[in-house]
Amino acid sequence: MPKDVAIIGVGQSAFSRKYSGSVREMVFEAFAEAVRDAGITPKDIDASLVCSAPEYDKQRSPAGLIAEYLGLNPQPTFVLENICASGTSGVRVAYSLIKAGLHDIVAVIGFQKMSEISSAESQERMGRGADIMWEAPFGTMMPAYYAMHAQVHFARYNTTEEDLALIRVKASKYGAINDRAVFRKELTVEQCLSAGVVSSPLKVYDCCANADGASCLILANAARAKEASSQPVWILGLGAASATMNLTGRQFLDGLQVTRLAARQAYRMAGLSPRDVDVAEVHDCFTIAELMAYEDLGFAEPGRGKELIREGQTYIGGKIPVNVDGGLLSKGHPIGATGGSQVRTIVLQLRGEAGPMQVPGAEVGLVQNIGGVGIYSNVIILGR
Amino acid sequence: MPKDVAIIGVGQSAFSRKYSGSVREMVFEAFAEAVRDAGITPKDIDASLVCSAPEYDKQRSPAGLIAEYLGLNPQPTFVLENICASGTSGVRVAYSLIKAGLHDIVAVIGFQKMSEISSAESQERMGRGADIMWEAPFGTMMPAYYAMHAQVHFARYNTTEEDLALIRVKASKYGAINDRAVFRKELTVEQCLSAGVVSSPLKVYDCCANADGASCLILANAARAKEASSQPVWILGLGAASATMNLTGRQFLDGLQVTRLAARQAYRMAGLSPRDVDVAEVHDCFTIAELMAYEDLGFAEPGRGKELIREGQTYIGGKIPVNVDGGLLSKGHPIGATGGSQVRTIVLQLRGEAGPMQVPGAEVGLVQNIGGVGIYSNVIILGR
């Protein structure tokens, strides 16, 4: 189990429907929190990565602007993009820059400000995150793609709309106690089932909300981590994979092959197995995505993810608590900020600082972050 | 002098005013050439980085699309962006992924297809690559920013418009013999001086042309490099720096501090000095940029870059041949593809395969690649 690179500071802005300032100001909130958390100053940071998807706001090449605003010149900085998986790709690259010896301390900054355009416009942009020649011309969007996965899962395994509703109910319970979440109401199964259909079988509450938000992680090599932090959280395992952008190239739709591959790599690197994981953050952009993650990450056999949620095993106190911060469904999904927020949650859990969301005694945590509809997947295993 | 990571394959599409196919097809040309050059197959590639600036074409998250088209699934892939310096940031990250032990062989793919929008639209997008709050509202664009650098250089060092014309004349001489270049005509000093003013003192021929194009580099660790290639070209030094996006934060305008810092890092890592460099590719998006690079890279003292070009010392046969493939000025500047193209030129030089552009006996080469107006700079030193 390698202990070469650690996370020594985490920060996150409140996720909101409509942030009232500029991108740079929103990012500053997450950054200042992470730097204070790490007990360092901006000058200690040797490089920064900015994780974000373009075309939601007007600033191009945000790395340069953000490095200026955060006082991170003249250190190197660049933009990394894997749509919704950008933040954890940032962790992978920051790990590499440090392990390769190029830098000692690297900041991974994620942000998205989605409220400057309409919801239909943002769906159009998400549609152009699929193949613009062969899929977008039909009017594709994220809920539709995930709905097509749900249809196959339903048909093959008798998963039901109630199972998906149970996942949203869990998310809403934890969202209600997370003061950084955008959606703070508790929902019932009935409310979820009676909501309008977005793309069958997915209904309004099966879908996460667009949000504005920022996150920041500070990574350091072993020497600097031990010096700066009393509780470094180590990167034990990393996995990453890609799939064809076109659905026509996928072997199956009742799970995500990218997550299976990324998880296998991460478990192998960490020398751990699914049952060693005490708490997990998975990419629940839609309820079906969380259900597939249970199976793809090995928490349940294929087709048996529904039993985990039916039995309440993914709540705190269950076999494998998942998204006990509300997940993307309740926290909100500011694309570039999402991966960093997931990692932050696990870091706080492993430090025992997760407050009302704490999983008692958590020692090993896992993050799974997806870009697009199973185009990219990153799996990260963290430990004390 | 480290010999841990090598470049084992290089490829480039012809750069053109208007590529008649799609982005994926253009990228394929560079990729197929690089893979054949490396003597490997796509399945040997463990990860790919796609270097490009968004908003010139409609495809979002091009990494996923390109990985599919090139047969690079299920390996990880992601987009890296530093505007015009994206390609060499790709080299830095690929180096790190390999050196960190995550991957053995990584493909760095760069592309830009700029012909789908008008020139005024592309200048508007470039303008939004500066601070959209405090600079873009005044109608900024790349030629204007570089022109402001030229004004200071002229005032401080008595550099003249003729000096800049001499740089373009050199570029045109080598562009004429480079069959991948977009601008193949030879120009005279008189033609350069009599051309229309774009942004004073820069005239039409002081500016590189937008172009469509793609590049590809294949990097490998030492073991795989020695196995696959009879002539690996080693990454000896890497440097990278950033500056404030706003000109208001710059200490001086008669040079680029980012290049000075990046060059210092790269020379130190390689254990070499400017006089050890046999051939260089510098970021001549404008003639003044090449002149400043002479000084910032240490080929001339500050203010004395003009003597190098007046004496012809940056031609083949001179003290330090620079951009003897025509540079961005004649080759064209397809933003995301540019850094990879620069590296390709140096790799061919160090292998002795540069044809009519060959610098006899070149053993050490240098690449300098800038993003925006001195926002980002990468310097890479390569050796046999």
Added chain:
Amino acid sequence: MGFEKFGRKSYTAQTKVAEFVDRLAQGEICATRCRSCGRIYFPPRADCSFCLGDAMEWVKIPETGKLASFTRVYYAPAGFEADVPYTLALVNFGDVKVFGRLSSAVEESTIKIGMDLKPIVLEMPDGQITYEFIPVEECGR
């Protein structure tokens, strides 16, 4: 040029496989096959990622396929608002799978994964051209 006519709204005009649209106008839905290694690709492409060859030929996709998955969309992205609700579908034709829309005439309750479908060409009033899938029963077989 030419590819801008494909679909409700195209985002790409230029591609080496623009002939797909011409063939569509003649009622044919085609994949491409690599002349060197024989691999068949849908979406059609100009280059083979397996053997790196670029000699491709057009081949018609099979007459009928089976529905692999679908969804009925009630909320559209910008530019597609006039079409809702519409049904997106992935259809398996054996050698290739094809993504597109199911005819809006098909009732959602009658849609079943595995059902037999046939692609037809559809010219839209604004001159755009596309294809959609209809149940095999309905086309009179």
Added chain:
Amino acid sequence: MGFEKFGRKSYTAQTKVAEFVDRLAQGEICATRCRSCGRIYFPPRADCSFCLGDAMEWVKIPETGKLASFTRVYYAPAGFEADVPYTLALVNFGDVKVFGRLSSAVEESTIKIGMDLKPIVLEMPDGQITYEFIPVEECGR
């Protein structure tokens, strides 16, 4: 909101420093100063990158500055075509530098790096508001 009124064409509506535009409308061009560490910033900002504080106060920039560099633009990006030619300038006011345009009334041949300039507020016919620089001689001093 409010910041969309700044400049020929604004790309941002929301910022914590939108008060800059209100002050501009009152004839003041302001920087911000960090109440904790005293650093002065132009462009104005809501947060201090030195001490990480977010308590800022507005301070007027000095009356006159010196031209640090300039260029006369003859070819404009999309949205600025009507303005050409125009002159971009960077002016050094000591504590801060300010980027903007030089008045179009100034002949290019009279522009010299180091010349004394004074910023004035400019309201445009379409309601946009900005500032530009004019030579100190011309404003009657």
